[in-house]
Structures are given as structure tokens and as C-alpha cells.
Amino acid sequence: MCHVVGQAIERAIERRQFLAGLGAASTLVLGSPASAKEMEEQRKRINASQAEASQFNTRLILLGTAGGPVFWPGTNRHGIASAVAVGDALYLVDCGAGAGRRLQEAQGPSTNGIGVLRDVRALFFTHLHSDHIVDYPALTLFGIFDGSHAKVPLKVFGPGRRNEMEPVFSPAGAAPHDLPVVNPENPTPGTKDMAGYLYQAFATDINDRIRDNHRPDPSTMIDVHDIELPEIPGFESPNKTPEPEMAPFKVFEDDRVRVSATLVNHFPVWPAFAFRFDTDDGSIVFSGDTAVSENLIRLAKGADILVHEVIVADWVRSMFPQPRSENDDAILNHLLSAHTAVEDVGTVAARAEVSTLVLSHIVPGNASNEDLAPAQKGFEGKLVIGEDLMQLGVGRR
Numbered sequence: 001m002c003h004v005v006g007q008a009i010e011r012a013i014e015r016r017q018f019l020a021g022l023g024a025a026s027t028l029v030l031g032s033p034a035s036a037k038e039m040e041e042q043r044k045r046i047n048a049s050q051a052e053a054s055q056f057n058t059r060l061i062l063l064g065t066a067g068g069p070v071f072w073p074g075t076n077r078h079g080i081a082s083a084v085a086v087g088d089a090l091y092l093v094d095c096g097a098g099a100g101r102r103l104q105e106a107q108g109p110s111t112n113g114i115g116v117l118r119d120v121r122a123l124f125f126t127h128l129h130s131d132h133i134v135d136y137p138a139l140t141l142f143g144i145f146d147g148s149h150a151k152v153p154l155k156v157f158g159p160g161r162r163n164e165m166e167p168v169f170s171p172a173g174a175a176p177h178d179l180p181v182v183n184p185e186n187p188t189p190g191t192k193d194m195a196g197y198l199y200q201a202f203a204t205d206i207n208d209r210i211r212d213n214h215r216p217d218p219s220t221m222i223d224v225h226d227i228e229l230p231e232i233p234g235f236e237s238p239n240k241t242p243e244p245e246m247a248p249f250k251v252f253e254d255d256r257v258r259v260s261a262t263l264v265n266h267f268p269v270w271p272a273f274a275f276r277f278d279t280d281d282g283s284i285v286f287s288g289d290t291a292v293s294e295n296l297i298r299l300a301k302g303a304d305i306l307v308h309e310v311i312v313a314d315w316v317r318s319m320f321p322q323p324r325s326e327n328d329d330a331i332l333n334h335l336l337s338a339h340t341a342v343e344d345v346g347t348v349a350a351r352a353e354v355s356t357l358v359l360s361h362i363v364p365g366n367a368s369n370e371d372l373a374p375a376q377k378g379f380e381g382k383l384v385i386g387e388d389l390m391q392l393g394v395g396r397r
């Protein structure tokens, strides 16, 4: 999520007392804890979904369903992460805060925490915002201890370098100013770079584990790839044409699954991908973070399940109440232009002709089901408001 989301979150947290006083906006209040009854109902829903899905060969497993670089108060949603299970093989999409723990919970007593990565064949990053990658070091570094290393290498696929600095966002009237640049020799690293930097950052730990505990070098467990883009007619540069019209292209294939990708519109972050998983049983598509995207609609055409990000636009607007300055309007529009409003996601699902729409990467992470209900607008298929550890089966039982 762009930094403006961070500003909105800070404002939201500062303003929660104020919002609580608004009454009408009470469903948008941060930090309102779920009641014991609500939590019990949620637990039953999740258990029922797991029991139902266990009869299927291909399953969607939601590990974490909140978006944004924040530990949302008043919810048990963890950071965005999902898995596709095909038989006993697992494929992960994104790795937000808590993904490792949620993966262990999803595996249940079958692992008892031993080797959480053991069935994971590949991990796919939609983009390199922290809320999608922050648990990656934990999976990697803990994986050398919990037995995971015995069954890997794990394949990792994610965006390559942007190779062009993004423009400075400047709300109406505000002058651009000099901003610091982190890691100036490579200010827009890709996934391979990130993995390499992590080994450097954790060298003290890794060298200790190798010498003192005779653990493997984690870099030998993981096979990291930057996703190579095909030739795209009309593509000029990340800043000029972030989402050029394109056909989906293949990223990965094994005996269980074929994964294809397309560029979506999460400007200024680039590349930002959506992924489609096709198995013998059916298909599951992940939007990644995006505004309403024609490429995504093309990728998702006819899929069984579309897992789509969503932002409660009323919540964002509540951060910038009327009367709004031109500056506020500019920030508000900038924020909403990188994500899909809950009122718009149903139309995306309808246009893609998917059977089931699953909301995940929910912002704010503590939005109520009532806040998310408008996602049904324009869509006659099945709407599922995603919850951590919920599972859905696809195709044959």
C-alpha cells in the first residue's frame, strides 16, 4: 500500500476517539473488539469451511486477510497471505505478518510445527510492499531449524527491479522537495536482490547457526527468481505505462499447477502482479493490490474463484471529512487510485465471469462484514468475506 495509506492509518488511530463519537461511523471505528459470541460464530464458520474443503483436491486456504503495513487493532486478521493446496502440495501467495504461524495452523496436527515449509513447493510475491513480504525472513530463517530444509529447495518468484524511481507524489499546491534515497546504488531492488540483502542483514545469525548448530545455509534452501516480463507492445516505462494492455504469461508449471501472471495497476509500485492458478480441478486467481484492472479481468476470465483486494472507501473518506482542502482531495484520490473500492469489486467479478468472489487484503483490517457487504453490488455469484484460515474447495471432491 502506498505511503498515503500509512498517513490515513496514522490519522485513523489518532482519530479513533473522535470517530467513536460520530456514532454513524461506528462500524468503521478502529479497535472495536469482537464480542465473545461473534468470535465463537467466526470460529464455527471457519471450522465448517475447513471441513467442507477437506473433501476437495484443490483448495484455497486464506492464511491472512488484512491489508496494510499495520497490526490492526480489534481483529484477529493477520497480514495478507494465501495458499493453494493441490493434493498434498502447497503454493503460497504473499507472506504478510503472521504468515508462518498461520501456515502452521492451517497444516494442523499433521506437522505439529515440524517443517512448515515441507509441503510448500513455491511462493509467489505479487509485489514488494512490506505488508506482502514481511514474514519472508521468518519463514526462511526458521525453516533451517524446523526441518523444512529437508524437503526444499523452495522456489520463490517475485517482481524484478523497477529500474526507474517513482515520481514524488505531490498533493495539489505542495512543492516537491528533496527526499532521501535509501540504497542509492540500487534504490528499486527486485526479489532476488531482496533475498540477497536479507542474508547480509542476518549474517550474524546465519553464520552462528551454521557454525554453532550445524544448520544449512538458508540460501541453499531457496531458489529465488525475478519474474521476467514478456515483450509487451505499447509498454514504455513503469511511470508512463504501469499497466499496459497485455495477455497473461506463464510464470511456473509443475505436475500439479500452472501459474500465470499479468501486470495490474498498483501505481506507483511496479511491477505489481496478479496470479492465476490452473489445476486439473479448476482455477483460482489472486488480484494482488490493484485498482480496477482490465488486465486482471482478462486473467480471471471464467475462473472458479477470484480472491480480490478491497478497501472500504467510506473509511478513507472518513479520514478526510468535509470540508476538504484541495490538498486533502488530492491525497484521498491518490490513495483510492491504487486500490479497489468495496463498491466496485463486484463489477470486476461479474465482468470476469467468475463463480465465487473472495474478499481478502481487507483495508481497514478491522472492517465489519457490514462495511464489506457492498462488494455484492453488480455480482450475482457467491460472495465470501475472507477470514483467516478459511478454506474453499474447487472442482471435484
Ligand SMILES: [Zn+2]
Binding pocket: 001, 067, 068, 080, 129, 131, 132, 289, 361
Ligand atoms: Zn498491500
Ligand SMILES: [Zn+2]
Binding pocket: 001, 002, 127, 129, 266, 269, 289
Ligand atoms: Zn501494496
